[in-house]
Amino acid sequence: MPTTSTLVFALVLATIALSAPTPTRRSKTAPKIDPKTFAADSSFDVPAIYAAAKAANKTKAPGISTYATTYQADHMSVIYADWQHLKHVSVFHFMADMDIDCDGTDYDCAGNSGGDPETRFGALDASSVPWYVLPEKFFEPQNKAKALKGNDLGAIICNGKMFYAIFGDSNGATPQVIGEGSLLLGQACFPDEPISGNYGHGQRDVAYLVFGNKVPTGINMKSPKIDIAALKELGDQQVKLLVGDLKL
Ligand SMILES: *[C@@H]1O[C@H](CO)[C@@H](O)[C@H](O)[C@H]1NC(C)=O
Numbered sequence: 001m002p003t004t005s006t007l008v009f010a011l012v013l014a015t016i017a018l019s020a021p022t023p024t025r026r027s028k029t030a031p032k033i034d035p036k037t038f039a040a041d042s043s044f045d046v047p048a049i050y051a052a053a054k055a056a057n058k059t060k061a062p063g064i065s066t067y068a069t070t071y072q073a074d075h076m077s078v079i080y081a082d083w084q085h086l087k088h089v090s091v092f093h094f095m096a097d098m099d100i101d102c103d104g105t106d107y108d109c110a111g112n113s114g115g116d117p118e119t120r121f122g123a124l125d126a127s128s129v130p131w132y133v134l135p136e137k138f139f140e141p142q143n144k145a146k147a148l149k150g151n152d153l154g155a156i157i158c159n160g161k162m163f164y165a166i167f168g169d170s171n172g173a174t175p176q177v178i179g180e181g182s183l184l185l186g187q188a189c190f191p192d193e194p195i196s197g198n199y200g201h202g203q204r205d206v207a208y209l210v211f212g213n214k215v216p217t218g219i220n221m222k223s224p225k226i227d228i229a230a231l232k233e234l235g236d237q238q239v240k241l242l243v244g245d246l247k248l
Pocket of ligand 1: 054055056057
């Protein structure tokens with residue numbers, strides 16, 4: 001025969017169990033723009049480019065080259081310049097995770113809190129423009145040294161695929177964090193992950209290739225959208241030059 005106190009205890013436990021919040025199921029949202037429109041040409045050997053990027057780690061980029069991948073600064077990532085002075089292209093590259101940036105006109109994207117209605121060079125739409133982010137402390141000196149420009153082309157290798165993006169925003173937080181892409185880029189890279197304004201890709205397995213001073217045509221900073229076809233055209237052209245220079 002259970003005592004009264006045992007019964008009360010059981011009742012309390014049952015109440016706690018019933019009132020515990022059910023875990024929210026994060027749902028995937030389909031990208032607004034078809035990722036194929038900014039994906040690299042299928043003729044490229046993406047695994048070979050990825051392996052080459054990971055192995056090209058002899059020369060750190062000039063200036064501050066090392067940045068935290070999280071605000072807790074529990075892991076650092078180095079920007080390399082082994083490919084800065086190739087014959088036909090100038091590329092900085094690094095490996096990092098992918099946080100999601102919804103600043104710009106889509107600043108109230110699902111999960112985003114306290115977004116900024118502007119991006120570094122205008123007010124882009126995070127669900128319509130694939131972009132990547134660089135730390136301010138990296139961009140400013142390279143820009144001064146004429147090695148990088150705002151909106152520069154990037155080739156982002158994620159999840160076995162390669163997508164083109166522009167350098168659309170910069171990170172000026174404390175610490176300045178590396179490894180970030182727009183909502184559209186995140187959705188393109190990780191279609192099976194519930195990417196949102198507060199949910200990114202945590203593994204540091206994304207290769208970011210930044211092509212210095214190569215800005216796609218069709219970017220007007222008064223518009224929240226860009227010419228995606230022009231981005232892809234420049235991307236395929238520049239990656240072809242990179243692959244040639246690296247003899248891949
Ligand atoms: C540099 O790349 C080589 C080849 O992938 C790897 O074995 C080595 O650990 C890397 N070094 C650093 C510091 O990342």
